[in-house]
Structures are given as C-alpha cells and as structure tokens.
Amino acid sequence: MKSVVENFVPQGGKHCITNSLKQIFTYYGYPMSEELLFGLASGLSFLYLNQAASPMINGRTKVFEFEKKLADRLQITIQCKAGKNYDRIFRMTKQMIDANQPVLIYVDMPFLPYLGLADGSHFGGHAVVLFGYDDEERKFLVSDRDQHDALIYTPNGQIAEDFHMVDYDDIERARSSSFRPFPAKNKYLCIDLQGYRAVNQEVLREAILDTCESMLYPPAQLLGVCGILKFSREVCRWKAFSQKKRRLAGITNYFQIHEKGGTGGGIFRRMYGDFLKEAAGIWQNNRLVELGEQFIAVSFYGMLLQSCCGSCRKQGIYSCCT
Template structure:
C-alpha cells in the first residue's frame, strides 16, 4: 500500500521548526512566512550553556515553548503528543496520513542518513514533515529544510532535495530516540486551525513586548542580554581547554550561530530582523522597520563571530578568543539599545 498527500507542497527553509510549520500552515491555507511564525511565537532568545563536552550558545527559546506561544497568539491548537512505544506512533502516523493530514514530527538528526552527521551528534528537537508512505519499499516521504532551490550544508557537502525517501527503520531510530539534549521520544504535533486569528498589530506588539522583556530582564546571568555579556567574558576562559575541546567548542558554536546550523543567519537575528520589517507594514511603524534593518546588521556581526568559530575549530588558535570577545561586547551594547527602543513602540 502507498499513500502520498498530493496537495502537500514541500519547500526549503531557514530553520527546521519554522519551515515545517510554514509548510503545514500553507497546506491548510493559512500561509505565513517563517519569519512571521518565528516572531509571533517569541522565538528569539539567548542562553550560554556550559556543558562538559563543549560550552555552547543558543539563540532561540526551548522546543515547544515557542510552539505554545504561537498557538496562543493565533488562537490555534498545537498539541505535542508522544507515544511510549514506536509502534503506537507508527500506527498513528499512518492513520493521520490516510486522513490526508501531514505529520510534523521530531527526529534525532544523526539517524537521518541524508544529513550525513556524526553518530554521536544527537539532537532530537529536529522537526520534519512526513507526508507519505510506501509499504512496498518501506519508506516514508519526508520534507526537511533542504529543497531543489534551497541547499543546506552537511558535513559531506550541500543537499537540495524536494523530499527524502527514508527507510522505516531509520525513521524509527530517529523518532524513538531518547538521547539528550531534547530527546525525540516519538513526539509529533497535532495542529488544529478551527479558531485561527489573522495576524494583527496587537498580536505583533504582544509578541515583541514579550521578547524584549525576556531578553532585557532575564532572571539569570546566562540568559538574554546578560547571557551575551557573560559569553563575552566566558569565551576568554576557553584558552584553558585542551586542543580537542577548543576545536569542539569552535565547531559546535559555529553551527549554533551560522545559517548552516539552521539559524537563518546570525544566531536567529536575521530572521528576527526580517520579522520586524515584515511586521512594520502591519503595525504601520517606520521605526520598527528601521530597527529591523539594525537587527540584520547585528546578525552580520554574529556571522563574523561564527566565521572565527570555524577558524577556531580548524586551528585551535587561542588568539582568536580575544577578538571574538571584543565583537560580542559590541553586539551586547548594540542589542541592548535596539531592544530598549523596540519595547517602546506602540500603536
């Protein structure tokens, strides 16, 4: 037996969850850009995480915190379901597909062979859309971030396929994984649009106010603009790492900042800048548009930090740490000023 949802259109994108949601929204005739989805869900954040294997930064809110906010603001239902056994998840997926409902699932990335990742680089918060199956070949039809007109970088080179045919066994390993961080645990999203509310100036300003508040008034020194300042100091301590750890820190944070890691560029700051520009026409605020342009300029500075991280991963040159520290200090000052201006915009 074979089932494909022919009306589902695959498309490439900048960030896994926003791209997956964009495709599902489009399928149900509620089109929104990735940037608008990201901004309305107050997806922008910052945290410095001091893990034993490698310190790392993250520029977005926790998986599913963002989805909850998006659902609240648009008055839709996004329920994160999971199954204790993969067979239950498998059967539910087939049922949804048979009912012409594409399934947004979470998967542990190294088990998806087309991503060409190291077997130990576990991340179960990766979102893809399953939109068909073929029992004869035992393969699922999966849409990821790449597309024929949108290449993404993998360790073995770029990939740009409209969809991937993935063995049932691979999908089982990816979905059933309990590896940290963010174990996949057979999670999938059930999205209902019955009470969908069109994007309004009030929705946009509410989302922006929350982002400004969480960034400017973070409850811990490792979060928000405090975290960026902390990062500028902590990175100098990396000089004490052995060569292997400092190279790992370089490559890890390159992918956490650069567009190659699915951030859209500049640790999600470019996406947020584009959101502000798009939102400015709804709010009718020229100031918001200008701040969006400034945000994109800040994202370009983050990209330069990412370039240094790549060099660090290749050379382990600790002289790069001071240069990055100085750049991050500048970013902290600029970002604080932009957020302060942004939180005062009103209708």
C-alpha cells in the first residue's frame, strides 16, 4: 500500500523544530514564520556545558519546554507521545498519514542516511515530518530542513532535496534510539490547533519578558548571561586541551553557533532578531525593530572572527586561532 498526505507541501527552513512546526501550522491553515514560532516559544537561551569529552554551548531552550510554551501562548494543544512498542508506533504513524495527518517525529540524526553523520554523533532531538509511506518500497517520505532552494550542509556535502525517501528500518533505528543527548525514544507530537489565539501585543509581551528574565536571572550559572560570562572565561583554557579535544570542541561548537548547524545564524540570535522585527509590525512598536537589528548584528560577529582568523593564517599569525 502507498499513502501520501493530501495537499501537504514540504518546506525547507532554518531550524529543525521551527521548520517542522511551520509545515504543520501551514498545512492546517495557520501559516506562521519560523522566527515568530521561535520567539513566541521564548526559544532564545544560552547554555555552557563543560563536558569531559568536549565543552558545548547551546543557544535555545530545552526540547519540549519550547513546545509547551508555544502551545500555552497560542492556546493550542501540543502533546508529546511515545511508546516502547515500535510496531504499535509504526501502525499508528501509518494510520495518521492515511487520515491526512502529517506526523512530527523526533529522530537520532546519525541513523538518517542522507545526513551522512558519523555513528557516534548522536542527537535525538532532531525534528522532521513524515507525510507519506510506500509499503512496496518500504520507505517513508520525510521532510527535513533542506529544499531545492534551501540547501543544508552535511559531512558528505550539500543537500537540497524537497523530501527524502527513507527505509522503514532506518526510521525505526532513528526513532527508537535511546542514545543521549535527548534520546528520541519514539517521541512524536500530536497537535490540535482548535482554540488557536491570534498573536497580539499581550502574548508578544509575555514571550519577550520571559526571554529577558530567563537570560538575566537564570536558575543556574551555566545558563543565560551567567553562562555567557562563564563561557568567556572557560574558552581561554581550551588552549590547554589536547589537539584532538580542541578540534572536537571547535567543530562541535561551530555547528552549535553557525547557521550551517541549523541555528539560523549566530547561535539563534539572527532568528530572534527577525522575530523582534516581525513582532514590531504586530505590536506597532518601532523600538523592537531597533532591538531586532542589534540581535542580527550580533549574529554576524562569528563571521567577523572567522574572517580575522583567516587573515591571521595568511600572515602567519596563529595565536588567535589555536
């Protein structure tokens, strides 16, 4: 048997969960930009984890905390469901597709062949949308961040497909994975947009104040502005790492910051800047445009540093880049 969700149009995007949600919202008649979804969920954050293998930074709030805040602010229902019995999950997924319901699922990235990631590079918080299946070919139709006009970067080069045909077995491994961080464990979202509340000044104020408070008054020193200050001190000690560890830290955090890693640019600061500019039009508040431009400007600092390091290498000066 073969089944495809009627009138579903795959879309590319900047960040996995916002792009997946954008597709679901659009399909049900509530189109919304990734940036607005990100800002309404108070997605902007900062985290510094000094892990033994490699320190890591992150620029957005936790998986599921993000989705809960978005649901509360739009007065919709977003339920995260899961199960240990994959056969049941598999049947449920196909039933949802048969009922013309695209399915937002969480997957462990190295089990998706088209991403070309190393076996050990686990991350089970990656969101994609299933919108079809083919029993004869034993494949699901998967919409990820890439599109013909929105390429993404993988270790094997750039990809820009409107959708991917992925084997049932690979999807099972990706969905059932228990590897950390954020083990996928067959999680998927059920989204009910009945009761949707249009975005207004009140909900924007709530979302922006929440972001400000969490950044300025975080519950732990590794979060928010405290985490940024901690990172600014700790990064100076990276030069004492072994070459292997320093290389891993550099590669890991490059993708945590850069748009190539799915942050929209500048560790999500560019997306948040665009959110503030979009919010300004809804709120009729030009001050938000100014603040948005400042966030966007901050997002380009990494590119400036990259340019400086390139110049240093050309001149034979390596101290700033090692």
